[in-house]
Amino acid sequence: MLSCNLQFLIFMFFSNSLYLLGLYFLNFNMEIYIEYEILSLNSSSIVFIILLDWVSLVFMSFVFFISSLVIKYSDEYMYGDKKLKRFIWLMVLFVFSMMLMILSPNLVSILLGWDGLGLVSFGLVNYYQNIKSYNASMLTALTNRIGDAAILMGVAFLMNYSGWTFSSYLEIMKTEQFLIMVSLFVIMAAMTKSAQIPFSSWLPAAMAAPTPVSSLVHSSTLVTAGVYLLIRFSYLFSHNMFYFLLLVSLTTMYAASIAANLEYDLKKIIALSTLSQLGMMITILSLGEVDLVFFHLLIHAFFKALLFMCAGAIIHNLGNCQDIRYMGGVIYFMPLTCVCFNISNFALCGLPFLSGFYSKDLIAEFLSGDSSGFSIYLLFYISVGLTVSYSMRVSYFVNLKEVNYISLMYLSDNNNKIMLKGMVGLVYLVIVKGSMLMWLLFSTPPFLLLPSLMKLMTLSMIGMGAYFGYELSCMKHTYSNKSMKFYKLSSFLVNLWNMPILSTFGLNSYFLRLSKMYNKKFDYGWLEYYGSKNLFKLIKKFSKLFQLFMRNHLKLFFLVVFIWILVILVFF
Template identity: 45%
Template sequence: MNKYLFWFIFLFVFSLFMFYLGLWFMLGDMCFFLEYSMMVINSLVFYYVLIFDWKSLLFMSVVLFISSMVIIYSSLYMGYGSFACNRFLYLVLLFIMSMVLMVLSPNLISILLGWDGLGLVSYCLVIYYSSVVSNLSGMITLLTNRLGDIGILISIGWMVSFGGWNFIFYNFYLNNFIVFLVILSSFTSSAQAPFSCWLPAAMAAPTPVSSLVHSSTLVTAGVYLLLRFFSDLLMFNLIFSLVGLFTMIFSSFCSNFEFDLKSIIAFSTLSQLGLMMMSIFMGFIDFSFYHLLTHAMFKSLLFLCSGIYIYNYMDNQDIRYMGGCCTFLPLTTCCFNVSSMCLCGLPFLSGFYSKDMIIEASVFFGFDYVFFFLFYFSLGLTCCYSFRLVYYSLVKSFSFMPINCVKNEFNYMGLSVYFMSFFSVIFGCFLNWLINMDMVWLFFPYYLKILSFLSIFLGFWLGYEFNNFSYLFNLSYYNFNSSMWFMFGYSSYLINFFFNFFLKYSLILFWGEYYTSSGILLYLNKFSDFLQFYLSNSIKIFLISYVLVFVFWL
């Protein structure tokens, strides 16, 4: 039996059921809590809590729908006839289960369970190919996400003084420093500006994993955490909004000078995550959640189409060899460009509704001209790097091997891509009608209303012109942008600085380590060696030890 097909049907049916349930909960304005008592310590009671309301159910239905498409896609991409196919399938299912646990948790300890599951299973998936590059990328991914665990663990210890860990009930404590720890944790998972290094590095994973990680699971975990567990009134924060804006501009610049196909899409994910974070800290909680759902659809489609290119072009990921894809893979190229247009926010596609709401609502926020200009500039840069992909897939002539056989076949990979492209087009408008996002009327002058359209088309024009430019700038400028502004080097410098700074204060800890953990481990090793030597000897030693014990007790 094809296990991939079974899990595809199961997750797909379950996602439809969750979507129906989410609409029912929204219609009745219902919220259910399921509690299971795990532990009682005096007045501190730990319940394992699951929350079911329209937000958690809708997000879970989107996660399960994308997961079902990724699994049926993986059956051909990874090969269900190989020996490692079951290992890959079970890892992906563990990853999905961890995300579902995190989505349904209002409790910090159960959030940590899902959060740790996401981090550890993503490490196993990134190092799946077991090359040197994938091992290094997996280590960067794991260690950066462990930084987020530190914030959640400290928050768990801190919240003992509140009498429980149900974070959803403690919105009136948000003036406490716990809020900064949880925001720091969400920044590491969502790869905001100081922690952005791991996101392009995670591209060493197989393409179906990248589609799942970068659309609806690991990178959106931090955004979802902030969306659910903070009240609207206390989320206005200009500094964190500027961090989101910097992430948008920095990732868009890096994407314009990148030639690896999956890295370009990873930087576009980083740009959209910056937009979501910025809209959260400007107070647009519902708009950010709406963009989170629509972005998950077209971003997973973008990755799945790029996987078909890589699959048919003999594992090649360089976009300079991708020219003329529309000749050999016309249907895949059509779906690929539809998802690119959704990413740009082209009118009446899925991304247009959510991005346009955030842009127009942010004009009412009252920020200054610099913020206003940078916001629209980052929107134009999104269209600029998206048009690079359109140019290299449609306009440019064929640049791959002259003798090859690339053709569109209607198989499992094609089925999932066509299905996802249909939903990428209609999902934004469909969801807009269902969850009543258009109940607020915003009136603009004419020039402000068309400014977002002008920035989109200006970005397209600049992207086209960039492809015709020769090297205008110094080579170090291109090196700077293609190396993520040397952010990884800055982070290692900071780690060395803090290590050297705290070293003189931690010398006293070395004695404690010698007499506790390391010393106990040394004596346990010696004792186990003695026991092994003792048990491997003849029966005379057992008889003598029996007599000695008998004499001792007498």
């Protein structure tokens, strides 16, 4: 359609322009700070601020580039949808909400973009309008509202100062009591948006959205907003806040990696891998390596977008089947799609010398050189091994396992030529962009001197993870007491330690009971008695009485005159 092609061209133009501008700003170490005063009231002023530096410009260019390819991909994926234009415009609103959040260092305008992301994500997740989509969208929106409320509290605390621009308070933020509270609220907001434990349950549930939405959300927009906010605020956090973030993010990374190894829904496996990568980003952020986090954030956006696009093409051709147990031998029928899928999967694993290797290897070495403790070191490397394990498992189920699908008549790369254009546009960058960004972003190549055993730890964990993933794929399921115990344990781990139950039934049951009691006692009780029903009866009685007066007004007039004359005669 014309609208899809037009949006694709506009976004691609913005992407290339912003990327070149970002490299120019990076080369000359430039920043542009644009301030426009909207309203001044007593000592406070409402100011709209735009901060243009290489971080915001490069990140915006990546968001526009991935969005343009996703819109191109949607042209065929959503073919025949009656509301395709609405879908495209929702995606555009989603991107511009992200732009508003990226550009502004002002907490109020950050809140506008932040809330816009939550609102549009509700519409996109609920796009198919069934019970599952509605429940997932409500869980997504309400969890994100916690983060919105946290930023609102931060805005309220900054009322004590001259404005809401947090960059003005960098020096005093670690000592001033109110500003420490602002930092805590920002951390809570970032945890909800980036789905860190205990706010993780909405991320797998949001897979009810169409696959192009998942591709955009998990690569460069909604879930990365929390990490981007932490990158911007990272100079304001104290040592204790960083340590808290380290523990939370490592736990999330570990739990998501285990859940992905036991899940059978293809889209949920990729969603859990996003959760694992977000945990990795915040882990390395809490060790102080902000540039490295941003580097991995950019690279992760490419291979995760491609991974979702390939998964969507496979699901689309398999008649909307998402269970990997029904897949197998897809590589014989869709070779180009599976090549793209495997390249992005290997980039996720950190295979040399794909783009993911350059950031993940550096992250592993920086954590090895940190003195946080042996338990943190071990948990991180186990999670890295589990990442390779679930990637290997997915590749085995999709490509190498025997064909397990009923009909093969629709399986072909020729069915999705426009989708392939979007995927092939990303494959080249997934291969080479890691080394390119490393040359561009780091003026001096990072080099860490570690003992040989610690250097080989990453490689050994990749090997062990691949072997574990293969064994897990070939495991035969038998029905016995042991297998039932394993099933109960696996369902507990797949549900992220029963996090969805805790965040839905565990919290809202009290409020539902309270609302039921209020509904019974007030809406159908006292308010019904003194309100609608009784009021209606009273008005009805009065209207009947007034009608009686109106019908007999002449008789009543003479009667009143007669009574008045009698009163005068008797008393006077």
